[in-house]
Amino acid sequence: MAASIQTQPRFFYPPGGIMIWILIVVELLTFGIAMIALAVSSKENPELFHQSRLHLNTYIGTLNTIFLLASGFFMAVAVQETKNNNHKLTAKYILLALSGGGLFLILKSLEYYVKIEQGLTVGHNTFFTYYWLLTLFHLIHVLVGMGILTGLYFSVRKGITPERKENIGAGAAFWHMCDIIWLFLFPVLYLIL
Amino acid sequence: MKKRLKITLALLVLLTLVSAMLAEGRRVNWAWFLILTLAAIKFNLVVFEFMELRSAHGFWKLLMVFYSVVFITVLGLILMH
Numbered sequence: 001m002a003a004s005i006q007t008q009p010r011f012f013y014p015p016g017g018i019m020i021w022i023l024i025v026v027e028l029l030t031f032g033i034a035m036i037a038l039a040v041s042s043k044e045n046p047e048l049f050h051q052s053r054l055h056l057n058t059y060i061g062t063l064n065t066i067f068l069l070a071s072g073f074f075m076a077v078a079v080q081e082t083k084n085n086n087h088k089l090t091a092k093y094i095l096l097a098l099s100g101g102g103l104f105l106i107l108k109s110l111e112y113y114v115k116i117e118q119g120l121t122v123g124h125n126t127f128f129t130y131y132w133l134l135t136l137f138h139l140i141h142v143l144v145g146m147g148i149l150t151g152l153y154f155s156v157r158k159g160i161t162p163e164r165k166e167n168i169g170a171g172a173a174f175w176h177m178c179d180i181i182w183l184f185l186f187p188v189l190y191l192i193l
Numbered sequence: 194m195k196k197r198l199k200i201t202l203a204l205l206v207l208l209t210l211v212s213a214m215l216a217e218g219r220r221v222n223w224a225w226f227l228i229l230t231l232a233a234i235k236f237n238l239v240v241f242e243f244m245e246l247r248s249a250h251g252f253w254k255l256l257m258v259f260y261s262v263v264f265i266t267v268l269g270l271i272l273m274h
Contacts, residue, residue, distance in 0.1 A: 010250040021253065025260075032264050039271040062213040066206055069239075073202040076243040077195060176244045180236050184264065187232045191216035192225040192272070 016173030017166065024177045027141070031134070031181050035188045038130045042193050045126070052127035053193045055120055057111065061190035064107050065182065071100025072179040075149075075172045082168050087160045090168065094153045097175065101146045108139060131189055138181055145175045201242040208235050225272060233261040 014021045042049040078093035115121070115128075122132040148171045155164055212231045215224045240257045241247045247254075 011252055014249040014253045015245040025256065028260055032260070035264075036267055036271065039268050043271065043274070058213055058216060062209060065209045069202060069205045069209065072239060072243050073198055076198050076245075079245070080195065080198070173244060176239060179243070180239050183232055183235050183239065187212060187216075187228045188268070191212060191228050 016169045020170045020173045024173065024180075027177060027181065031138075031185065034130075034134055034137075035184060038134070038188060039193075041126050041130070046193075048125060049127045049193045052120075052125060052131075053190070055115075055118070056131070056190050057114075058190055060107055060111050061186050064104050065186050067100050067103045067107065068179050068182050071097045071104070072176050074100060075175050079168060079172050082156075082160055082165050085160050087156050087158075090160065091153055091157050094149055094156065094168075098146060098149050098153065101142055101149070101175075101178075104142060105139075105146075108135070127193075134185060134189065138178070138185055141178050141181065145171075145178050148174055198242065201238055205235055205238055208238075226269060229265040229269060233265045236261045 012018050074093045074096035078090050078097060081089040081093060120128050122129055152164075152168055152171045156168065208231050212228045215228055215231075218224070237258060241254070246257060
């Protein structure tokens with residue numbers, strides 16, 4: 001009996017709250033299915049997919065991965081500082097996390113600009129249709145995440161309350177979701193085909 | 194705690210660089226398998242360390258490990274054939 005009372009809240013309260021984790025699972029399934037569809041399509045014309053993949057810059061992809069990972073690290077530290085009730089350090093680390101997201105956006109925009117200049121747009125071929133749809137869909141998540149982090153930054157500067165702690169936990173979970181989606185998107189698009 | 198997060202970040206960056214080098218080098222024809230495995234390891238490192246899933250209910254831990262294993266297995270099977 002005691003065990004079930006202890007277990008039930010832990011099941012319903014994963015870090016960040018159950019609602020954000022339901023969203024994370026749905027997003028992972030959506031991106032997962034899309035990436036599997038990309039792999040299936042690549043088997044129909046492997047040479048086209050391989051040649052198209054070579055147009056992507058591995059170094060930009062790698063650097064963007066590192067920016068997102070560093071940003072995720074700063075957000076994880078921000079959550080730790082929230083537990084220490086240190087609102088100044090929490091705000092500082094959220095700002096650092098935001099900077100990582102900003103660098104990702106700058107590099108991604110540069111990559112998009114080069115692709116558009118080369119004529120490698122959404123309708124160029126099947127590979128680039130997947131590339132644009134998957135990366136733009138991911139980018140929308142990054143932009144939403146940055147909006148959430150900006151809101152959290154201004155809110156936490158006023159101090160830490162139990163409600164703000166919950167909001168920071170949920171916001172951090174959303175931000176990390178952008179990381180984990182990219183961790184599969186990066187090798188599938190840039191490295192293995 | 195911060196030290197643990199720093200070690201995790203260093204490991205994640207290292208694995209990312211190894212993945213990129215494997216893709217650029219292509220000295221082994223099963224490099225794609227190693228790259229996918231490394232991606233799954235990185236996924237779980239972020240989920241367990243940065244997202245603090247280590248302290249969560251076993252269901253969530255199992256769900257995330259299950260997702261990463263099933264995803265790379267399905268992808269691997271498609272790419273092998």
